[in-house]
Each structure stands twice: as structure tokens, then as C-alpha cells.
Amino acid sequence: MEMLQYTLRKLITGIPLVLGVTLISFVLMVYFGPDKTYDLLGKNPTPEEIAQVRHQLGYDQPFVVRYLDYLRELVTLDFGYSDSSGERVGSILKRTIPVSLAVILPGFILGNLLGVVLALVAAYHRGGWIDKLIMAGSVVGMSVSFLIVIIAFQVIFSSSYGLNWFPVLGWDVYSFWDYLRYVTVPTLASVFVALGYNTRFYRAVIVEEMGRDHVRTARAYGASPAELLFKSILKNSLIPIITRIMFSIPLVVVSGSLLIESYFGIPGVGKVAFDAITTGDQPILKAVVGLTAVLFVVVLIINDILYKVVDPRVSLK
Amino acid sequence: MSQANTGCAVEVAAEEPRARESLWSKALYKFMHDRMGMWSLAVVALYGIIALGVWAGLWGQGWSANDGPMWAPPSSEYWLGTNIIGQDIFQRAIFSTKTAFEVGLVVAVLSTILGGLLGALSGFFSNRWADELILWLMGVLDSIPFYLFVAAIAFALSGFPYAMHVAMVLTFWTATARLVRGEVIKLKNFEFVEAARAIGVPQFTIIFRHILPNTFHILLVQATIVFVGAIKSEVILSFLGLGVKNGVSWGLMIAESTQEVQAGHFSNFITASAFLFVLVMAFNMFSDALQDALDPKKVQ
Numbered sequence: 025m026e027m028l029q030y031t032l033r034k035l036i037t038g039i040p041l042v043l044g045v046t047l048i049s050f051v052l053m054v055y056f057g058p059d060k061t062y063d064l065l066g067k068n069p070t071p072e073e074i075a076q077v078r079h080q081l082g083y084d085q086p087f088v089v090r091y092l093d094y095l096r097e098l099v100t101l102d103f104g105y106s107d108s109s110g111e112r113v114g115s116i117l118k119r120t121i122p123v124s125l126a127v128i129l130p131g132f133i134l135g136n137l138l139g140v141v142l143a144l145v146a147a148y149h150r151g152g153w154i155d156k157l158i159m160a161g162s163v164v165g166m167s168v169s170f171l172i173v174i175i176a177f178q179v180i181f182s183s184s185y186g187l188n189w190f191p192v193l194g195w196d197v198y199s200f201w202d203y204l205r206y207v208t209v210p211t212l213a214s215v216f217v218a219l220g221y222n223t224r225f226y227r228a229v230i231v232e233e234m235g236r237d238h239v240r241t242a243r244a245y246g247a248s249p250a251e252l253l254f255k256s257i258l259k260n261s262l263i264p265i266i267t268r269i270m271f272s273i274p275l276v277v278v279s280g281s282l283l284i285e286s287y288f289g290i291p292g293v294g295k296v297a298f299d300a301i302t303t304g305d306q307p308i309l310k311a312v313v314g315l316t317a318v319l320f321v322v323v324l325i326i327n328d329i330l331y332k333v334v335d336p337r338v339s340l341k
Numbered sequence: 342m343s344q345a346n347t348g349c350a351v352e353v354a355a356e357e358p359r360a361r362e363s364l365w366s367k368a369l370y371k372f373m374h375d376r377m378g379m380w381s382l383a384v385v386a387l388y389g390i391i392a393l394g395v396w397a398g399l400w401g402q403g404w405s406a407n408d409g410p411m412w413a414p415p416s417s418e419y420w421l422g423t424n425i426i427g428q429d430i431f432q433r434a435i436f437s438t439k440t441a442f443e444v445g446l447v448v449a450v451l452s453t454i455l456g457g458l459l460g461a462l463s464g465f466f467s468n469r470w471a472d473e474l475i476l477w478l479m480g481v482l483d484s485i486p487f488y489l490f491v492a493a494i495a496f497a498l499s500g501f502p503y504a505m506h507v508a509m510v511l512t513f514w515t516a517t518a519r520l521v522r523g524e525v526i527k528l529k530n531f532e533f534v535e536a537a538r539a540i541g542v543p544q545f546t547i548i549f550r551h552i553l554p555n556t557f558h559i560l561l562v563q564a565t566i567v568f569v570g571a572i573k574s575e576v577i578l579s580f581l582g583l584g585v586k587n588g589v590s591w592g593l594m595i596a597e598s599t600q601e602v603q604a605g606h607f608s609n610f611i612t613a614s615a616f617l618f619v620l621v622m623a624f625n626m627f628s629d630a631l632q633d634a635l636d637p638k639k640v641q
Contacts, residue, residue: 044481049493056497163629167622169576171595172614175602185605275486282488283577298581301492313489320484 027329034328038321045317046098050091053313058304059083060107081107081306094310098318103311108300113307116296117315123195124281124292130207131214132276136269138215139222144253146223147230158223165220170213174287177213193289210284222268229264233257262334270327274320364558368634378630384623391435392442401435415608422608424597430609433589434616440590441572441620444506448571451510453564456517461553463518464525465544472522479515487512487574488581495583502586505578509571517563524556558635565628569621576617591617 062069064077078084082093097103103113146158180186190209197203233239239256247256282294293312300308372378395401415422422430463475482490491508498504528534529552537547578584579592580599594613602610 040477041480041484044477045484048481049485052493052497058496163625164622167618167625169573169617171577171580175599175610179602297489298492301489313485316486317484
């Protein structure tokens, strides 16, 4: 009951955030965004035709009406039809979001898991050469641009100048084998880029936890290293680790997939959103940005609830 | 009271001048003895000199001349060869150093100022409406996907060559502001703030003269982190066609090299990547050394 109240309260505090995100992105992307009127008209349009197209696109409505319309669309999850292709926005998203997830998830999961494992190894050998090697590697990983990694990996793994093991571009996935062929190089690239940041962050968290009094006490009472690691250290490090993972979800879904999708020619939601900005396809933009904002708020709330589950001391106020 | 003060100052000055122990003098000492930190600073300084030289017109001026042969191999005339339209790759990489510093400095300075100011206000008035407003703004800016935000700003400010800079400043200040806010909340309960308030120092003087200077170590470290972030983002934004509009940058070089790479000519790609990598790596290490020196509580 207490939990339910807490969740509801959090949901209410999330409303201003969603309003803010939708308002700012509405002003930027829709109000100041590209004008599509003349893309949809033939040559030498009459004033009536122009007025008709503008009405159809909703340009003739006042600002407030258009914004409220947007909010209504967000609540009902009905974003109408794409200006460019005429396809329903809902069906575009239904087609592209699973592709994006399929491309991004393996790299995201592996990047975080390997990050924690490497961080544990480094923290265990703290100050030794293994630690130094891992940390030096992570600074190198942090310093390479994502774009360079993508281009280099494509040359190394998928071109005739390198190993030529995987397809260069595209997404012709009909079986699990196809999936592996297309997803491997993007996954390697995103793991490579994420690993540096993750390892460094997780190591700092774990090292801080290792210095706590209760860990020393447990050690003094003769807890085995494995017991120490999983019961005393890892469990308490979970809060910052969870926070980091949760907060990167919305960003990874849209921003992270954009670069990979546009470079590997994968028809995911990042690419669709980016194309929508450059061509001024407002229904798609509204849907992507609005849903990202909602996702962000949901993540915030789930994160707070997980805090509560992991650490009973966190107050519900 | 002023009489007593002067007397005291004279007495101290008469004594043997002693090195004053402060956060900064200790940090300087620690940094000077950090070998990696000094090396990375030297590399960053070298890049800085290259950038200054370009800015002063000493070198890298032939970056746009396309009078060479296409894809020439490295030679005494074209040190690192030429690109697809016969431009000197080495000159372009050198000129791009200036672009990178421009982007990094503008974004780092502006977002640090913005983050420092708003973070300090938000922390000082914590749990009041000003704080709520700033926190809300930060939450909103953080939840808009970065590349979409930049693309939208680029369109909204269509034709404005610094749209990318504006977008980065608007998104990068929030991290700084959050850190400063936390520190200010801690600082405002200290005795020196209470003392200042007790003798009637105005609120804004307290914030900007007494509290904000005590967060300078955070601002400095954050500025180096933002600098690196800005340079790295520039590369990706330029590749997406949202980046540098006038001149050339490593990002633009990498973007144009994607076609060359498919034809087996790697010089453009490798040159731009190497220039970028070395600078970012050195700056990352410099930033680390700075953090080690300035944060006595940092876990090693």
C-alpha cells in the first residue's frame, strides 16, 4: 500500500517533466522545424492548394491548439500518419523499435556485464599491474571516438581489406544465423566504446565499497573472498550500478542506436527519428520525442522503486 | 578594527615568508609530481601551440587548396598524402586542431559558467521555488535525446554556424550544475557563511563572493571533462552533417573518409583519428591528474 502511494506520488511528479520535454521539443522541432508545405505541393500551386496543405499539416492552427493536440496524441498513443511516407506512425514504430532493440541490447548487456567483471578484477588486484593494465585500457577505450570504432571495425571485420567475415551493411534478418551475422560487428563496436566508461565507473564504486567498515568486519570474522564479494560488496554497490544502467536505457535506445543504424544502414528507430528531423516529418518526431520523455520518467520511477528494494533505508517520503 | 588588522599584517610580513598551505598550493605540488599528469599536460600544450599557430596564420593555411593529385601517397610535398579531391591531409589535420580547440573552449567555458551560476543558485535556495525550477529545467534537458536535440536546434537556428555550440552548451551545463548544487548545499551550512550572514552581507554577495569560489576545483575539473566531451561530440555531429559549418574539422575529415575507406585509402581516416585520439587521451589523463590533485577524498 505504502509502495503504491509512493509510486503514484512519483508518477505525479513526473508530469511536469513530461510537459517540459514535450513543450521544448515541440517549440524546437515542430514550431521552428522545417516547413513541409512545398514538399507536398506540385509546381505552381494556387493559393487555395497551399492553404489546403497547410490546413492538412495543421500549420494554420494557433500554437496552443497544436501543442494541446500533441499532448492528446501522446495520451492516446495515436500519432496519425507520417508526412513523408503516409504510413501510420504507430506501425512505423512497431516495425523499427524491435529492430533497434535487437541491435542495441546485446551490446548494452555485454558492455555492462563485462564492465562489472573487469571492475571487480581490477578492484581485487587494486594497485597491482593487472589493475593498472585494466585502467589504462579503459582510458584508451574512453578516448576513442565511437565513430572511429565503427568505421575501423567495419573495415576490419566486414571489408575485403580486413577479415571480410560479416556483411557490410543492411539488415536482412530471417533466421537466428542471419541475426548473428548482422548484429556482431555493431555489438563489438558498442561494447568496445561502452567498456572503458563502465569499467572505470564500476571500479570506483566497488573500491569505495571495499573500504567500508562492514566489509572489514566481515573479513575479520573470516568471511571467504567470494562471500565478501557477493554478499558485502556487490550487493551494496548495486544502487549506483542500477542507477547508471537505468539512466542509460533511454539514451541508448535513441541516441546510441542512431549512429550505428545510420552507419550500418539498419532500419531502426534512431534512423527514422533522425531522418524525420532533417525532412521535417513532424508526426514521427512528436512520437519519438514524446515517448522518450515518458520512458525517461518511467525509468526515474522504476529506479526509485528499485532503490527501495535494494536498500531498505531509503525513505519513501 | 582596521588598525588591529594592519598591525597584524605587518607583524606577519616581518616574519620569514612561509608557503601558505591551501587546497591550490597542495594541488599544484601534487600535480607537479604526477608524471602522467605532466606528460599529458605537455601534449595538450603542444596541441594548444599548434592551434594558436593556425589561429595566427603561421601554418595549416593551405587546408582548402585542392591543387594536388587525387589520393597522392605521402611525400615531401604532401606529408601524409592527399584526399579524394587532392587536398593536403596533413594541413587539414593541423587546421582542424584549431577547430577542435575552438569548439572545446567555447563549450567548456560557457557551459561551466552557466552550470556554476545556476548550480550555485539552485544549491543556495535548495527546496525553494528557484531550486525546483532549475532542477526541472535540468531534468527536461537531460531527457531529450542529445542528437535529436542538436539536430532540432540546428534547424531552429538554420543558417547560424554556431548552432552546434549552442546545443552543446545547453546540454552540457547540467552535469556541472548538479555537482555544484551538491557542493553548495554542503557549503552553505558552514560557519563562514553563517558569519557572513550574521554581519549582514547581502545574499548574492554570499553566493558569488563566498560560496562559489569554494567550488572552483569542481568547475575546473568539470571544464576539462566538458572540453573532451565537446570535441568527441563534434566528430559525431559533423559526421551526421550537424557539426562545423565553416572550415574543416577531424569530424568532417572522418566523414569524408568513409567513402575513401571503402576504396582502400586510409590516410585521411587514420590521420584524423590519430590526431583526435591523442588529444582526447591526453586531455582525459590531464583531467584525471587534475582530479587526483584537487580531490583529497578521491578513492584511488
